[in-house]
């Protein structure tokens with residue numbers, strides 16, 4: 001059994017506001033060895049996710065990383081040693097790898113997903129054929145439940161999740177309107193992601209008027225990735241029986257102390273709105289079912305996607321910080337080492 005050295009990014013300090021590179025450190029030690037039933041993965045791409053703000057925060061959250069521990073993340077890599085009958089050397093797998101070169105995984109239907117390169121590029125297993133698309137799928141179709149002809153509004157519309165939401169809604173026969181930051185992202189929404197209209201929230205000081213113009217028949221489903229002022233404004237433009245999918249809160253810097261804002265009970269009451277949050281993992285049992293649809297749409301050329309790939313683990317913290325400045329153009333990934341499939 002070869003002994004590998006492992007470079008990994010650890011969490012040095014928990015965050016009370018937006019993540020910055022100073023919260024992390026990079027260390028090198030021996031790679032872990034796989035035990036019985038486990039496998040060692042040599043990672044190729046790992047992810048930076050906006051939700052990591054919550055994972056490393058001092059505030060209560062659904063997931064958490066301890067100080068001194070390897071930063072948690074999804075990743076895709078190649079099996080280099082296996083003590084499991086379910087994985088063979090040379091298999092490509094998506095797993096909870098963390099920001100490190102080598103990870104030990106225990107194969108199981110919920111922990112490890114094998115990648116078939118015939119479906120698309122390896123990196124896509126973390127974007128348009130992976131977690132971003134799954135989040136879009138369940139948040140839109142299971143939580144938002146749009147019907148053909150309805151208007152679906154999406155925030156962070158040019159991002160990894162948002163771009164998939166817009167395209168899935170279009171496939172379901174909806175009118176789609178995106179909200180994104182900056183002219184380049186607005187153009188992407190219209191030209192690549194098929195949105196019927198798109199609003200640059202950074203360029204308008206009257207979002208309410210912009211929404212009225214872009215959604216003349218009101219909004220039936222709002223897929224919310226940001227919360228904050230944008231959500232407050234959207235809520236007064238929702239149609240009766242409208243649905244709001246709360247997927248992310250990118251616009252809120254920190255939750256300690258919890259921010260206060262507009263009270264929206266009246267809009268919810270009068271318009272009989274349903275506002276529902278969800279966490280992707282709630283739908284783990286249905287991933288394969290969803291991926292069957294997503295792979296099919298991808299194969300048929302119905303879904304475009306963008307990836308923004310930072311080079312090397314040392315750049316992972318900066319890539320994460322960039323998500324909260326909107327510098328990423330598409331799914332933010334980090335290439336840990338050269339992709340052998342390219």
Ligand SMILES: NC(=O)c1ccc[n+]([C@@H]2O[C@H](COP(=O)([O-])OP(=O)(O)OC[C@H]3O[C@@H](n4cnc5c(N)ncnc54)[C@H](OP(=O)(O)O)[C@@H]3O)[C@@H](O)[C@H]2O)c1
Nearest residue numbers: 050051156159160161180181225248249251279280324326
């Ligand atoms: N519920 C779940 O299980 C789940 C799972 C995965 C992801 N998510 C959520 O889905 C959302 C999108 O994730 P993603 O991976 O696709 O990221 P992304 O949209 O590709 O990147 C994050 C984007 O957030 C926007 N943003 C940053 N700060 C903002 C602010 N103050 N106000 C408004 N927008 C801001 C930026 O877009 P602009 O340049 O357009 O502002 C940035 O590019 C995130 O909120 C994430 O937490 C939820």
